[in-house]
Amino acid sequence: MPDPTRPPARPPARPGARTLWFSAAGLLAAAALALGLNMLAERFATHLRVDLTQARLYTLSDGTRQVLAALREPVTLRLYYSRRLGAEVPAYGAYAERVRDMLGEYVAASGGKLRLEQLDPEPFSDTEDRATALGLQAVPLDQAGEQVFFGLAASNMADEERTIPFFQPERERFLELDLTRLIYDLSSPTRPVVGVLTALPLNGDPRAMMMRQPQLAQPQVVMTQLRQFTTLRDIAPDTQVIDPDIRVLMLVHPQNLPQTTLYAIDQFVMRGGRLLAMLDPHSEMQAARAPGGPGAPPPATSSNLDRLLHAWGVETVSDQVVLDLRGAWRVRAGQNDRVQAVDYVAWFAMQGDSLNRNEPVTAQLEQVSLGSAGLIRPRPGAAIEFTPLLTSSAQSMLMDATRVRVEPNPTRILADFRAEGQRHVIAARLRGALRSAFPDGPPALEEGQERAADMPAHKTASDDIANLVVINDTDILDDRFWVRVENFFGQPMATPFAGNGSFIVNIAEQLGGSDALIGLRSRGESLRPFEVVDAIRRTADAQYRQTERGLQERLEATERRLRELRQGSTAPAGERSQSLITPEQRAEIDRAREEIANTRRQLRSVQLELRRDIEALETNLRIINIALVPLLITGLAIGLALLRARRRSAARA
Template sequence: MPRTSPSPAAPPLASGRLLYSLAGLAAALVLAVSVNLLAARLLPHARLDLTQQHLYTLSDGTRQVLSGLRDPITLRLFYSRQLGGAAPVFGAYADRVREMLQEYASASDGRLRLEFLDPEPFSETEDRALSYGIQGVPIDQTGEQVYFGIAGTNLIDDERVLPFLQPERERFLEYDLTRLIHELSNPRRPVVGLLSALPLNGDPRALMMRVPGAGQPFVIANQLRQFFSLREIAPETQRIDPDVEVLIVAQPQNLPEAMLYAIDQFVMRGGKLFAMTDPHSESQASRPGPNGQPVRDTASGLDRLLNAWGIETPRDKVVLDQRGAWRVRANPQDRVQAVDYLAWFNTTGDSLTRSDVATADLQQVTFASAGEVRHRPDAPIEFTPLITSSDRAMLVDVARVRESPDPARLLAEFRPDGQHHVLLARARGMLRSAFLDGPPALPEGVAREEGLPAHLDKSEGPANLVVANDSDLLEDRFWVQVQDFLGQQTATPFSDNGALVANLTDTLAGGDALIGLRSRGESLRPFGVVEEIRRDAEARYRQTEQDLTRKLEATERRLRELRQGTGAAGGQAQAVITPEQRAEIDQARAEIVATRGQLRGVQLELRRDIERLETTLRVLNIALVPILLTLFAIGLALARGRRRSAARG
């Protein structure tokens, strides 16, 4: 048989491909390392911030403060490494603080100097930390202290300190740092006058009574004091000092004519006014008056001045808003444990104008029993709404919320009018004095102060006003939570009321460097669609429940009358119940049973709607992403299969 010659050996394709793959992988690894090294050297501070609110990007206000530094400022971070080892959350936060400080130093063009210090026990560094006021915290039962704070100094040895940095305030880190730098770089602060019937600077009577938590200054007063020189104005004052740049008038009640005239002339001479009137002050209603009982008159206004300038703040109506309404405890006899109180609500989204620097970055502002601010159509002023209600709002008489308000009834009778009611607005323009005839007559026995400036019957230039018809913007419980941390009062905002008041005061005073960063970080962001569905369902439930409850009460009343025999002529009780009355009693009992069943059905349906929605969302959150990935993988496999089939063909 002929012998077959052996075929030539096949080229080592498999081994060659493997070598090419390994070489390509090595080249990719080298390229990645090289790119990272070059980026670290050439772009050490480059960042890509993909968060919706740009939480890791320095705000324009911070950059403005840093670029405006004339003299060097030194920031010293005292951080005990032992703290990070014992509590990893503090270690992670320390890295975040360190990175943020380095961003600040990079943006300051060398005018901000940094020092990172580890205050070990019984060291000179620890003594230095204590001398600055950095707060030590015991790490264990031995009493050994650890530190995590920042001390800042300038060339004239002014000091500002953040005694202890808490991870809970991470979203306010930029605000705290920039505030500290701003205070060190701006020794002179604008003078802000404060005129109010509320104890914004504290209540000495409550302190003397030693009521826990009472008598302390409002948090907003302490916050304003960090940026401005606050000066309290007495109601008997006949003129506002010319060095006062902004006058805050909150909850003005029964002001003398001389005081109103002083405010009028202050505005005519170019002073900036921030007025907060109120149809019903929840703050005043919750505090004891001079006689120890809450005052009954909780309304306030500046009608004579504002009306003359083309602005109205009615005292007889309050705004109800279903969107953002607060959940409060219901009546103990109510079947539902919590209910939306429409008079207390958060304004969010399109309720906050984004075209004004004071509200552009705010997330939510809380109002309580607020009235609306109206612009008189014939007034020659520029009227700019800053905060409005949603379109799911309406006006009701103030009496509905003043004494023993019924949240369930307000919700049941709620009928939105579809209007956006203005709650806070700016006004600007040439104004005429509310006292065209000159200074008012003084009460008998009161002498006029000497050296009063000449009367002006119109403003010297365009006047700038901010008007809100709610003074409860300032009340702590509506925007901030105050806690005691190792003897130190810590205020953690859950709403942006404080940022709003500070922003508006700052813009009126002429500076806006800090405005963009006061509300940085995450505010409460509820699931809007879910909240809207829940509120609509509950509103329907409340309306149905109210009708059924009235029917049930009327039937039970009729049943009691029948049992007592009061249906007899002349109203006299009968000794014997007639067959007709017995049949009516049975019918009433059947109606009561049926009505109670309908009430239970309405409640059950409400719970079913909410539970069905929660179940749907839970399934979507858990299963949607894996399903989409699976479908994508299947589609990709099918596409590859078709390409291979086409190539073979």
């Protein structure tokens, strides 16, 4: 029996309550640990980042770190940002945070060589006057006329200054390039000298006002970019000697050069000069600016450098152009065309494996656009090293250049397109020991011409390994093929949609011996086209054009036969002249009308039939995006739940 004098024993604590207390204590400890780690990171690891983006957009590139490591003297960065701008336009406020964070990364990686100041230029303040004096762009915020700033000014110990007048959110993907270029300009006082010999108005067309096209008076954007990194110097087309100070010679669309100039180019390369030769079977830029009207003879729009390139072991084809269905531009179709837009396979964007990923100048480019380009190939038995930079896809073919020179018809060109399954090189790097194209010495002078006094000694072979780049297209420099230039409060703003400018500047800098910004500049373009759908659409469109042309020819023949039948036969002489139609002709007319109606129905239906692949793919993608992915996640969750339940059952057993 239990002892009545003894107090009853305290019931033991419930296991559930004890577990609850331990869990709460664990949560508090975890929260304290997380808070402590955050405080330590804020204090000692401010710039520690983990970049999980595919293109590593938030990580300073090797080129930027190379430029920062090469700083020989301190550089001061002054960010002028009006807080009122961020308050009124939140998009600029978010972008300002992005700019500040990036500048902080620069300062942290500079080893103390960069100093950052952040200033708010309030209206009528000394800071505002200083921002205006530095050339930063003031933008009106409202109708009251209050102006705001969002720019950067940098200066070195020699009081040299560089500025970014206004940060545009549209250029966010070029932010690192713009910042690094600004610092590079202050840290590199000497730039490679690039000589430019061209027959094209790359620095603006002086006839722009006469042509009533003032926009043509502006230089091409690629020339503006080259001036930011190099010193450009114009070369006369009749020069006899290339100045030895010139490191890179940029030869663009050479036409009818005298033999003395060709000799000067040859000897420049023999003495170790670097050459960028840009030729063209048909220059769209030259054709668009050619004078004359209807009935005028077509201008000469091709160029070559056969005398030199043949001697060096390479040739450029100037009577054929490369057509490429992959990446073809959509252009306005003809007035009588049933479809408003058509793929113009003579103009195309090179993407993916068309860009050599093993070469620094093209390794990180996303897209390069060309117009009426030609091919390059090594000559049989040539000992020169031939490295392709730009290559067409296998969906390409060659076509007579006259088809694009005289009234090109994109619809007919597409209808005649047949992919040959062969790829064609359009740009290539050449390296090797070269023999002079003038083995017997300088050519004879023309009558009345005198030999230059500073003519160097003749060289029959290159002093060292020659390094040159040949591109069989000059329209790569034309703004309309790669960049949009818009007006932003009186200032031109260039927004590239292709990497043409980066490609040319990369080549010039690498040939000139400075390639720190090549990888960085190539990160600028971030175009990611829907390649699968686009390829199906282009193939369907090409098939449609081929089918359409056959039906159109049959329709025209039937309509021509119908007109002949309607004329009937001539009445006998002496009777009233009139057209007589026999019953047989009437039956033939009815059959022709029925055939015309059937042909037109086929023309209307053929494109719809050929688009079924695209519509089916779009439907499948919608199913995958809407249903399949959630189903997969749900299935994974159910599988994990079943696995956990099975493990618990096994543990209890």
